[in-house]
Amino acid sequence: MALLEVNNLSVQLQTKTGFATAVDRLSFTLDTGEILGIAGESGSGKTMSALTLLGLLPQHAKVTGSAKFDGQELVGMTNKQWQQIRGKNIAMVFQDPMTSLHPMLSIKTQMTEHMITHLGITEKQALVDAEELLIDVRIPDPKKALSSYASQFSGGMRQRICIAMALACKPKLLLADEPSTALDVTVQAGILTLLNRLREEHHLSIIFITHDLGVLSSITDKLLVLYAGREVESGLTSTILQHPRHPYTQGLLDSLPQPDSKEKLLKSIAGFPPELGKQPIGCAFAERCKFAEPRCTGHEVQPTFAADDHKFYCAVDPFAFTESREVGA
Amino acid sequence: MNEPQPILTLNDVSVTYKRADRTKLTAVVGVDLTLNRGEILGLVGESGCGKSTLGKAAVGILPTSGGEILFNGTPVAPLSRSVRSRELLKLQLIFQDPYSSLNPRRKIGDQLIDGLVNYGVGAEEARENSAKLLERVGLSRSTLTKYTHQFSGGQRQRIAIARALTLQPEVIIADEPISALDASAQAQVANLLVELVQELGMSMIFISHDLSVVRQISDRTAVMYLGKMVEVANTHEIWDDPRHPYTKALIQAIPKPDGKGFLPLELPGDVPDPRTPPSGCRFHTRCPIAIAECSVLEPQMALTNNRLSSCLLNNELKEKRSENVV
Structure with a gap:
């Protein structure tokens, strides 16, 4: 138990x-x-x-x-x-x-x-x-x-x-x-x-609890990513940081300083999270998400389950083939 | 490549605080540093290393106890609480905490036009200028008539940046400008500063304890430890090949978000009390590679293989040994 x-x-x-x-x-x-x-x-x-x-x-x-x-x-x-x-x-x-x-x-x-x-x-x-x-x-x-x-x-x-x-x-x-x-x-x-x-x-x-993904990577076994009070992705820390499936998790990773980048500007997720009590029905991140489609909002997003207890709430799943692509390459 | 042109030069600068119990604390000890035109210089180090003190002395709001600071050839020194020499108006500071650096009881417009009006710009023109600046930092004109409590931390820091820009500075010294902000606001405000520096042809000293941000935005990085400069180099050189053991320790302590589960390397011990700094190299009490000489000989900043650092093992001892060999 x-x-x-x-x-x-x-x-x-x-x-x-x-x-x-x-x-x-x-x-x-x-x-x-x-x-x-x-x-x-x-x-x-x-x-x-x-x-x-x-x-x-x-x-x-x-x-x-x-x-x-x-x-x-x-x-x-x-x-x-x-x-x-x-x-x-x-x-x-x-x-x-x-x-x-x-x-x-x-x-x-x-x-x-x-x-x-x-x-x-x-x-x-x-x-x-x-x-x-x-x-x-x-x-x-x-x-x-x-x-x-x-x-x-x-x-x-x-x-x-x-x-x-x-x-x-x-x-x-x-x-x-x-x-x-x-x-x-x-x-x-x-x-x-x-x-x-x-x-x-x-x-x-x-x-x-922290917003620092580097810290979480070094010490945690599993991760729960929250957005506007809701779970967007959860699973083993290694899985989530190496193969995130939710665009918000990917956005968090992208907004970290990129060591090899020649670009001086940091990437950031445009927009702001919804205010407390004003979360929409459906995906709360849809408004800021570059992969968003009409089906993302209006009704509840169902969780998708992947290997190793990996779970995420994204109807579009834009990174679905990341893993197989890497294997193929 | 163009020859770098120094715009702000610090020569052997020391800053001493007199404390209430009459003991003296030398927070910055004999620092040499040059900021070149158009450059972003990152200044990093642990809390208590004197980086903020150095920043304040460099804009002339703290008196130095030794050495000289030259801005475009003009000596930088505090005049009095209310007067600042005209030459120094082009040198501005942005503070860490926008919750305390803005006045909660005055309208934002009034705080922004102060600088302009004090130096002879008419109120109407000052207001128009301020409105334009607010728009440039991503806020609306109506901000002028509002109060600080109506804004979030990130927005307040934008207001503080707009205020620093009113007198069209050539150099901005930003003292931990993003560390009091939310994670999402940090990247936005750091980006705004970089864009402004590039667009307006300014130079900036970016003081921060967040090494990864400094790595991304700065051209050169200066590392301080307990009041002294230990290494200065191009940012990519510092990261690819740190020369001072303290710089190495700082870099290794940053946890990496790679999901591999490695703990960052710990640097044992705390920063020693700056009132009674260790003899010899100030870092020797925590240095993993220190030898007996390090506690006796005081290392100086020196060039070895085109890189500037202050480590006996890089500089003095190496030379001695090579002399012996020859």
Whole structure:
């Protein structure tokens, strides 16, 4: 049985003009020790999906569908039930380590608080454990670090502390929302190496959210590409990055700087994603898609299944023969 | 090929901050750099390496503590908060964060015409000029009467670019102009800058920590580490054959979207505290190939095989060894 089974999960947020769909019938599974990447632009619903799995959605948000974690249904849980899971079995690392740590509380206080609450251990024991966690994430001089404050650390060190904090209650699932986006590439490489090691050593499952396909390529096993709250393509990371079938995924790859290009301009997908709550019926990307045909809009796009659990939602399928062409050539 | 003509020259420039606790922090140490006419120069390095400080000193909004900066032969230095010498109007800066570089309480039109009106252009003409610039950066004329909160990050940065263009600059220094923007807006704003530079015959220093963007848009790339320049070369040379170990480390740390699942190579350790920089080569504490001499001898930027870098193992020691052999 998969650790996490998400089925037809939808999230609707309250806006001035009524409810708007931020996440639209999302389904995926995650096994123990597996890393799933969620890719997409801002507003694609990637952060909202993560917040749903932590019960941290804004007030009055409507959640439908199902998300089973370790056999337990998360949708519809009360606040009291969430408190048993949030930070304990499912933990989260946020994008900006500058703002996710409290500037006025010592690292010690921030690290041990939830350990004492969730694990029922004494403060003394929590301190011992916290020190070990800091060693595990490679913080030099962990004793001194515990009595320091967030401002005394660099961005990379702060993110390591946030990861240690998230791991304190031995979660089975870690949600990492753009955990390396705010960092320098050299520091980012360290964080990726750390997360990959934690997955191997602790059999941690990770949902890694970012718009950076390079980062996703280096660390994830499978990918879920979102556009305007909907899945457009999913499958093994290697398959999707080497043979994308959805024009949006191809567009994302094309808009990365091309190392061998003599052209100075970067490619970008023309236009903007639809506004929240204004997704059309049919393919939400059709408006910006150069392959779009009349049949793309007006009715639901059915998924196409290819080898290795590769799935995509494109009626035109313009890259259908990419693979065979390469084989033939 | 035409001989490159320098338009902005930095000679042995240092910038020192005096901190509240009276300790001094030298953020930029003896940097030589030349920007040629019509060129885009990328300036890269980790946060805290002094690249933004260098950019601010180069436009003359930060005083230098040593060396000289020449723009078209005119020395660049801050005059006062409100006056800027006329010669320096052709040298403009674009800031990182358009959320804080634009005034939220003034109409965009008023912010755009300031520069023109201050330097003797009539209000009507200034307004017309600003409207044209806004159209050039992809916004409508009606932007003039709106406020910044009505725009997205990418649109705000376009407004900031239009503002920098009002005085028809010859050189633009863009300090991380795209890093505060959404992924999709980043490419659009970077493209706009490149197009403007080519169209208006400007030159640009593009400061960024995003190496892959710098690789795509810049003619030459300069790499800084802890206040010092470590390597300057044509962009394709830097990428195909980096000479300084720090440049190599930066390039290897970029994850590649090839779906092959390789982790990028980690550069161990953090950037040292610039108040107490390491002796000898500043990079030796993290350098994978450092030898004992590196912690003692301070390397200088030097040409070896037509390439400019500051690594003992490339330059001084190599020469010594070859002398010994001879």
